[in-house]
Amino acid sequence: MRGKAHNLRGHNLVAWITAFLMLVSLYAIFWYAPLEKYMLEVQKIFYIHVGAAWNAFFAFFVVFVASVLYLKTRDLKYDVLAAASAEVGLLFTTIVLLTGPIWGKHSWNTWWTWEPRLTTTLILWFIYFAYFLVRAGVAEKARRAVLSAVFGIIGFLDVPIIYISVRWWGSHPMVFGKTGGGLHPMMLHALIVSVVAFTFLYVYFCQKAMALENTRQELQEIKEKLRERI
Amino acid sequence: MGYWRKLGALVGKDIAVEFKTKEMLSSMFIFSFLVIVIFAFAFTPSRATTREVFPGILWIGFAFAGVLGLNRSFAGEKDNDCLLGLMLTPVDRTAIFLAKAASNLLFLVAVEAVSLPLFFVLFDYRLEGPLWLLLAVILLGTIGFIVIGTFLAALAANTRASEILLPLILFPVIMPVVIGAVKCTAIVLAGVPPELKGELVRWVQLLGVYNIIFLTVPLMLFDYVLEV
Numbered sequence: 505m506r507g508k509a510h511n512l513r514g515h516n517l518v519a520w521i522t523a524f525l526m527l528v529s530l531y532a533i534f535w536y537a538p539l540e541k542y543m544l545e546v547q548k549i550f551y552i553h554v555g556a557a558w559n560a561f562f563a564f565f566v567v568f569v570a571s572v573l574y575l576k577t578r579d580l581k582y583d584v585l586a587a588a589s590a591e592v593g594l595l596f597t598t599i600v601l602l603t604g605p606i607w608g609k610h611s612w613n614t615w616w617t618w619e620p621r622l623t624t625t626l627i628l629w630f631i632y633f634a635y636f637l638v639r640a641g642v643a644e645k646a647r648r649a650v651l652s653a654v655f656g657i658i659g660f661l662d663v664p665i666i667y668i669s670v671r672w673w674g675s676h677p678m679v680f681g682k683t684g685g686g687l688h689p690m691m692l693h694a695l696i697v698s699v700v701a702f703t704f705l706y707v708y709f710c711q712k713a714m715a716l717e718n719t720r721q722e723l724q725e726i727k728e729k730l731r732e733r734i
Numbered sequence: 735m736g737y738w739r740k741l742g743a744l745v746g747k748d749i750a751v752e753f754k755t756k757e758m759l760s761s762m763f764i765f766s767f768l769v770i771v772i773f774a775f776a777f778t779p780s781r782a783t784t785r786e787v788f789p790g791i792l793w794i795g796f797a798f799a800g801v802l803g804l805n806r807s808f809a810g811e812k813d814n815d816c817l818l819g820l821m822l823t824p825v826d827r828t829a830i831f832l833a834k835a836a837s838n839l840l841f842l843v844a845v846e847a848v849s850l851p852l853f854f855v856l857f858d859y860r861l862e863g864p865l866w867l868l869l870a871v872i873l874l875g876t877i878g879f880i881v882i883g884t885f886l887a888a889l890a891a892n893t894r895a896s897e898i899l900l901p902l903i904l905f906p907v908i909m910p911v912v913i914g915a916v917k918c919t920a921i922v923l924a925g926v927p928p929e930l931k932g933e934l935v936r937w938v939q940l941l942g943v944y945n946i947i948f949l950t951v952p953l954m955l956f957d958y959v960l961e962v
Binding site for chain 1: 958
């Protein structure tokens with residue numbers, strides 16, 4: 505089993521880059537970017553909110569691609585990738601759902617609005633939580649990989665339809681539009697740095713989650729071998 | 735035997751089983767009846783606000799009864815390894831999926847046909863719009879619910895605790911159907927006011943697109959769900 509020891513050197517490199525970029529993005533958010541005229545410091549959460557949101561959607565796109573690749577190739581590494589990416593995506597979605605209300609309380613004067621993007625993110629959170637329930641419900645490895653890949657594909661294809669239906673459903677007036685076009689150039693720089701930093705954080709977490717999942721499966725194999733001997 | 739004859743035979747099998755056991759239809763119907771009674775206590779039927787939430791109540795009743803039926807549709811096949819027998823029959827896998835969806839659709843429509851009048855009577859609701867349009871809209875929503883529901887029921891049947899899992903994986907995915915069906919039903923129940931006609935068309939289109947997508951995607955993926 506020692507031969508399978510994972511090469512963690514790449515992990516350290518990504519970890520250092522992530523740490524550096526996170527510090528840079530903190531600097532960009534709190535010193536470089538100007539204060540927003542009306543929302544003042546509260547608007548700073550926007551950089552983290554968007555950074556997490558972008559990566560949440562990216563993570564779920566990776567789940568979709570990895571699921572399709574798994575069904576095509578039957579290579580378990582894609583299953584591990586999909587599981588890891590879904591896990592990190594669920595974390596980022598949770599961050600989005602936590603930072604959104606904090607920001608919304610200040611700018612819309614309400615914790616929660618059934619605004620299309622927010623609502624879609626919430627349903628997305630439910631779908632990928634369900635993804636883990638599917639995984640938890642199947643013990644056999646190959647079977648779990650197939651079923652979760654199928655659900656990962658269905659869930660991802662559903663997202664655009666959910667977004668459209670929620671947008672048509674809630675015809676609430678938008679009090680404050682967070683359109684990128686209206687951003688101060690220095691705010692935009694800070695946003696870009698923050699998104700890049702979060703992307704590296706995503707890659708780092710994903711690596712760790714994959715290593716963890718691989719180790720878990722190795723452990724399972726060892727346990728099964730032991731059981732056979734006994 | 736042609737493809738459609740095989741499909742008909744599979745649907746006939748499901749109906750025959752149901753008429754022997756009667757476990758699905760009766761429990762689905764009683765459940766939707768219970769939903770009516772619970773909502774009648776939760777919202778006083780005579781109040782005006784209740785009229786506004788009536789389309790929602792209707793679809794909650796249908797969706798919950800539907801999940802009950804969907805849970806049985808593949809769990810029953812698992813009992814005596816019937817699913818294996820089904821897979822050994824010389825038919826295309828898509829026929830198995832379509833037949834299951836068709837029989838589930840038949841059962842849910844049958845339950846709706848009985849409970850819809852009950853909803854109207856017990857909530858003392860008067861229909862403003864044309865009846866055929868209401869039925870068409872309900873059928874459209876039910877098809878969307880059933881196609882993806884049948885597929886996810888097959889998926890859930892392969893897991894432990896499938897009966898708990900199905901509602902948890904199905905409801906987030908059918909959110910667009912719930913929204914669209916409730917909106918359509920509300921507009922039709924209100925008598926299709928001219929200013930809402932465009933909205934009705936839009937929602938019907940959304941339901942149509944959803945139905946087409948989630949009828950074709952499961953056809954492509956059903957092989958993977960059934961393999962052992």
